[in-house]
Amino acid sequence: MPLKINAAFVEKVLCAFIREELHKFGFRRGILGLSGGLDSSVCAALAARALGGKNVLGMIMPYKETFGRDVKDALALAKRLGMRTRLVDISPMVDAYFARYPTDNRVRVGNKMARERMSILYDQSVEEKALILGTSNKTELLIGYGTIHGDMACAINPMGDLYKTQVRALGRYLRLPAGILKKRPTAGLWPGQTDEGEIGLSYSELDTILYELVDERRSATEVIGLGHKKAVVEKIESLIVNSEFKRKMPPIAKISGRTVGHDFLYSYDRNR
């Protein structure tokens, strides 16, 4: 089982990561968007264990009453983890914008919502003296299934090296409620949307193929040879290639002898 994880050890590493990165930069508190879905629930549980529940603030940011079930799940989880929550309805800001610039493009609306939440998180993090914990997983990062400068924005990302199926295994180990573990993953872009429906693949198949392409560095031809459908493997490969821009800082045009992003080379943890 290539996607199998030693969950107890992974928890130990990720909790140490959250704790050490925050403390090195002089922070005691973490803040994250809490959607009621799997990824943010796992991240919240890790943060609560790493920092203590009272040092984690879960921002619940629904659009109107669209996802009432998720708000309830998020509140219940926060209570269980001893975390604080703050509820901000993003509909006035989002509606005001689209009243001025109307669209029927659901992706534009979804991206706007994701960036509205990002904007609120960054603002609240100042008030809270907290760093933002990202909740993007390895599957999303690799296929680019996230909004750049939206849900992908964060100070540190504890879960970016775990595939979705591994996040679920970690969630089971952390004893998250069954309702959250079994929920069909959704980016919450519109009611009834599911990740698997939109991507057109189950996470289990997607993660298996990504593992072969990325971790094992097999070619598409080799992965097809393992018994995966040609069209599926090629689609995944093109998703990876075409989302490279989401995983990089924007290129800086090099003119001088020493340039940020090229040859001005320092660690994130410099002097920490």
Add this chain to the structure above:
Amino acid sequence: MKVALAQFSPCLGDIGKNLDFHLRTIEKARREKARLVVFPELSLSGYTLMDLVPEAALDPARDPSIKKLAAASRTIDIALGFVEEGGTGLFYNSAAYLSAGRIVHIQRKAFLPTGGMFEEAKFFAAGRSFRTFTTPFGKTGLLICRDFLSAGSSYALFSGGADIIIVISAAPGRGFAEGDAFASSRMWELMAEAVSFFSTAFVVYCNRVGFEDGKAFAGGSFVYGPSGRRLVKAREMEEELVLADLRLEDIRAARKKWTFLRDNRPEVVLRSLKGIVDALED
């Protein structure tokens, strides 16, 4: 002979802070009656230095931090890692062995990992030799992290008669495994088990912990005895001062049983290597 392994997380680029930690830990190890304290790779500077390398570099003959550490070695031997400026503008990832108030040996890292997440050859010059030196505990060799994963480095120390091989490391953990460890941690023990057994020497391995740029240095420091048996193992991912008792008479006992050192013929290996090196082409 008691050894202390200082498995800790240096502050990246802050030599003053790291020096204070070294001095405190040396004192602690001395109180524990350790005769030798070993720090990880680049313990004075931190690992992911990149463009900080020139700023972190020290000339060991003149540097006041090394002088303080050398003074501390009057009562306990010390192995540590630092950036060495050896010749103006040449920077090495180096290790120092200090004893009786002076520098006994400086070892420069020869195999600089460069590729994947490693970039050492972008920032460091490479060392050119492996040799043993004499300490109060016998012939000793000092290796830095990846150098230990090359069979040739241990073979050179073995041929030099090493009784103790000290490895200082900044090895990031990676890969899923069973139990409380990264998959990559097995690699170090695999080598240490083989090297300690076939060299009939102690292998003392000190790895660091902490995070730099999201990479977790795995810890899991250990000591293997001269018959390939693990004597002590630190936890992964946690700061710890690990103590191990090395029974130096075990070296002789192992060599009575296994005559690898007596039977070693480095001249045969050298001749073979020379033939290979002379025939190298692009």
